[in-house]
Amino acid sequence: MAEQAQAALSVEDELIRRFFHWPEVGGEGVELGVGDDAAVVRLAGPMAIATDTMVADVHLPQSAPARAWGHRALAVNLSDLAAMGATPRWFLLALTLPERDDAWLEDFSIGMRELAASTGCALIGGDTTRGPLAVTVTVAGSLPEGGGLRRGAASIGDGIFVTGTPGAAARGLDHFKAGRITHVDTESYLFPQPRLAAGRDLEGLASSAIDLSDGLTLDLARLLAGTGFGAELDASALTSAGLDPASMRSGDDYELLFTLPGQALADLLARASRWDHALHRIGLVSEAGGIRIDGSETVAVGWDHFGGAA
């Protein structure tokens, strides 16, 4: 009853077949992809796995372009893999939509598919359902045996570094709200580029790493939690990196924040010369607790998903 069964299947099955069948992103180790109760995959070594949700008007305006919804939902998850030094392998997509909208789905799938293809990350399964617009992606990547980056392992005197354009996304959101959707910062906000190559290059060099999702001060506090150490940031370096030391306003950057022992600096700079984005040294890990800018104590400020700005 092949033809009859196909005709009888649900709208959900049809949407999946129409918009989420991407044979060009095959994925090594994928034994069974979209279309059964579960996908079947295989990965010999250690695997990094993370999940992140984007809720309409909490993480991204519902009115943001569908292509940005598709790109960003995958990008923020790939950013977690970057912060682990992992190489993306495959992902699952749980998509909740208020109603069927084929034009939206087409653009959403293009945004996600392009990033999946450029990062070699195969879509192997998911769930499509009705409800308030939200996207949860779960992504997995491979790690070198015995390797990978962690939080909480910085030493006193390590340099503190950040990649790319921290602060751009926060400005981009303002531009977007003001209708300036083609501004370069708006592009950074809507289409963050996960720093996967940088993450892999930090392997064996950085003492700890995290991705910047909730703001530099909050994520720096998370990076150093458990070490017993603090941070001494340099106001002029922050300004050079594009951050205002007075407000430290940032969030949604999906840049990498990491610490590095001094003796690894030359190697880092050699590797960073191949990156297509900037690298900024913004301070040092210090014995004194807390986060200081030019010697004045600041407090961890960032986006708190329950408390707003914390």
Add this chain to the structure above:
Amino acid sequence: MAEQAQAALSVEDELIRRFFHWPEVGGEGVELGVGDDAAVVRLAGPMAIATDTMVADVHLPQSAPARAWGHRALAVNLSDLAAMGATPRWFLLALTLPERDDAWLEDFSIGMRELAASTGCALIGGDTTRGPLAVTVTVAGSLPEGGGLRRGAASIGDGIFVTGTPGAAARGLDHFKAGRITHVDTESYLFPQPRLAAGRDLEGLASSAIDLSDGLTLDLARLLAGTGFGAELDASALTSAGLDPASMRSGDDYELLFTLPGQALADLLARASRWDHALHRIGLVSEAGGIRIDGSETVAVGWDHFGGAA
């Protein structure tokens, strides 16, 4: 700055530490659990992985007990693993809440934690965010080398079987809406029991399997899609199984629906004698297309996430 950093971290970090730290469910192969950018796990053989979302008032009433929200969000995902014949290993939780509600979170975490402990499935990571109530779980399990159950591989003459109490969940939802929250069918609806032991027992016996989430006829059409075959169901057997052949009303059952060659029947019955739930033979895989009940053609009817009853 250990103490200071702890104090400065976000409400989200605190909620995770308070409600989602379950050291008793350790999980073999978990090298790094909750608390970094990603979890790190390792699994030598093939892995089954699935994701499912529960949206308030679409999949489960927002007013359902928080314990049921926690149990069911994990159970429906474990049911996908059961349908693959997989053994649960670990899961990730993406939880979206309208507001912080510690009493709700406590009950939610208990419901989920009990099922995680009883199935040996470790919580290794997740995301907690603000928005309309929804839960997305991603679950992974191990499969025997070269084994596991699939859809689309039934042969003509195979028996068609269903486990447990199909139809009970649909009746249970009615009871719940009518305020009869202690009815046995309401229990089936709120606290489905994933048929993990049955799924593993089908390994090497069943020719194909699926879990019943969207109704027997729609899921049967999915199970047979691609085989070119149809199904001949027996009205009296459906009645015995608790289904009304006139309406075939079911959904949210999370029972297993599978096909089995005749020569495997004795082995199946021997294994099924250990199960703590029923097993029903409801029909045969037939050469004729479509799904027939006592010779009369029916149409695939089930829950369609976009079209309602399809």
